[in-house]
Amino acid sequence: MSTRLRWAVLGPGSIARRFATHLPHSELGELAGVGSRDAGRARAFAEEFDLGADAVIGDYDEVLASDAIDAVYVSTVHTGHAQLAIAALRAGKHVLCEKPLAPNSGTVMAITDAARRSGKVLLEGFMYRFHPQTLRVLEIVASGELGEITHVDASFSFDTGRREGRLFGTDVAGGGILDVGCYPLSLARLVAGAAAGTLAVEPSSLTGSGTLGPTGVDEWATAELVFPSGTTASLRTGVRLADPQSATITGTRGVLRLEDPWALTDRQIIRVDVVGEEGREIEIEPAHAYALEADALARAVAAGQSEVPELTLAFSHAQAKSLDAWRAQLGLRYPFEADTAAIPTVSGDPLRVRDGAAMPYGEIPGVGKKVSRLVMGCDNQGDLAHASALFDAFFEEGGTTFDSAYIYGGGHHEVLLGQWVANRGVREDVVVIMKGAHTPHCDPESITRQLGESLERQQTDYADLYMMHRDNLDIPVGEFVDVLDEHVRAGRIRAFGGSNWTPERVDEANAYAAANGKQGFSLLSNHFGLAEALDVPWAGCVHATDPASKAWLEERRIPLFPWSSQARGFFTGRARKDDLSDAELVRCYYSDENFERLDRAGSLAAELGVPTTAVALAYVLAQPFPTFPLFGPRSIEEMRSSMTGLSISLTPEQTAWLDLRSDRPA
Ligand SMILES: NC(=O)c1ccc[n+]([C@@H]2O[C@H](COP(=O)([O-])OP(=O)(O)OC[C@H]3O[C@@H](n4cnc5c(N)ncnc54)[C@H](OP(=O)(O)O)[C@@H]3O)[C@@H](O)[C@H]2O)c1
Known part of the structure; x- marks a missing residue:
């Protein structure tokens, strides 16, 4: 790659023209291609911007395949960003993608994940962030000159004239x-950050x-924000x-105003x-903001950074979540986001298991499918x-198994x-766990009624695995x-158990079951993990972390689907003897x-070069009875971090040592 970035525009529309007009003022980049x-x-x-004979001109694929392009500027309509950005990252290009990266945070999460995995730099195109005016404003806020920041008022609204x-x-x-609206929102977040x-x-x-x-689109919208510090913001x-189009930042000692x-x-x-003090006016010389953002990306590349520090991937993901929240306040959901929409993969590629995926599998009699050892909580x-x-x-x-329940999110x-x-x-290909009959509807009739509803909600006619979400000791177990057993015979469930x-x-x-020729319980989902539970988080829960339960599990070898296998954050660094806040x-x-277990897990993790949570997960996977831990990542990033535990196999000696059953160092 040359030291200067050779840029191509993908989507040569109106904003691409502004980018191409600014780029000649860039220190570290030049326009070398265009794809449409x-x-x-x-x-x-290409003609309009005098691209020379060597320029790469073609469709998106041709531009992405060219070795003469290092970075692309994605400037198509919002809905076209995600697929193009991912294709470009996969093709080894750095990407400056116009804001918003995608219409919603779920899609943004997939793009930022693709960027992290590509080793290329992705930057969301908020060019104003790199303009000297914005840099100066954030400096003033950070300096404390305005006192504590109390309020941000910002507006970006214009009249298009025609509705087309x-x-x-x-x-x-x-x-x-x-x-x-994403501009005033991003400024409020940046100002709160600088403060x-x-x-x-x-x-x-x-x-x-x-x-x-x-x-059907929002023509006018306002938002009121409150930040944890108490700072408020009004956006239009x-x-x-x-x-x-203006912004005013108010502090306890002063006010800063921007007219543009x-x-x-x-x-x-x-x-x-x-x-x-006497008021002052700070003059900022004209600058080429699009060239400055292109150079910020180029500098990150030259420094070997994985992202642009002034505008990180986490910034973009969090921004998308706030935009989702703002639209939700207006009830604005686009048709392609509906609960019934045929949403394709974000890359547009057919879904398939990645080569080299490290997921281990187990079997549950009756299911007839590969049951992934890690189970996604839905x-x-x-x-x-x-x-x-x-x-x-x-x-x-390689994940195949999904844990759902009748009561989660009211069915949503x-x-x-x-x-x-x-x-x-x-x-x-997938193993769907359905759960029902949660208290107070823990009875045989509710099992049948709720199972029917769950099947309908999930557009299927069977559950691979069914679990009663709770037990009800007032009902003789035979009735359950x-x-x-009836549902198994009718083909509505393949195997069942209790949570x-x-x-x-x-x-x-x-x-x-044995005495009456019926199918019995072939799985259990209780709380289990490296930490021994002194109590359970919710009423009616049962744990299997005590020595007697562990001995029973070893003897029966019944597959266990442990929930809260990370002890609700005990191994994430949140638990400290002197911190009683949770x-x-x-x-x-x-x-x-448990603190001794945490110490041992921490030292083994340090030795193996993995997070402590990975050792806690590996402990669950290394049991002498089959385990299929449930996990509930809130993002792809969390999912990948949890999955690092899959790469570690613990020996029985290490497992016993972690559980304080032996003093021998691992
Ligand atoms: N940073 C800023 O200040 C700023 C200002 C304005 C806009 N933007 C952002 O820039 C992006 C493009 O805005 P724009 O005003 O430049 O858009 P535009 O001129 O209307 O279209 C840009 C390109 O998008 C593709 N396109 C247009 N209509 C499409 C459709 N219906 N389906 C799929 N692709 C379509 C076309 O690419 P092909 O030629 O390849 O077909 C077109 O050349 C938007 O995401 C917007 O938010 C940023």
């Missing part, structure tokens, strides 16, 4: 919030309102009203009024875009899982076995023995 879906459009752009084009189409994620000595801070609450126009955005925070077309004035995916991106990533890593999570399975056509069932009741159920953690796990 339309060959004529690419050629016209990409800003008014729901199919291309039109509307003001995503197109320009706190960090890059950005996320609002603890966001309320908003607005108007959806006749085409729109595409049918020319509100002044975003477009930055000319010489700028920052007005600062501090109490008791209880915290807010929407289908997020669920799809996460489940795709899990599947690509079952709908999302079912839609993803249907969209991908993987019903015969009878109804579950939060005691060893005694499981033995009783299996004795009844009452649940203290109640359930704080004991001298």
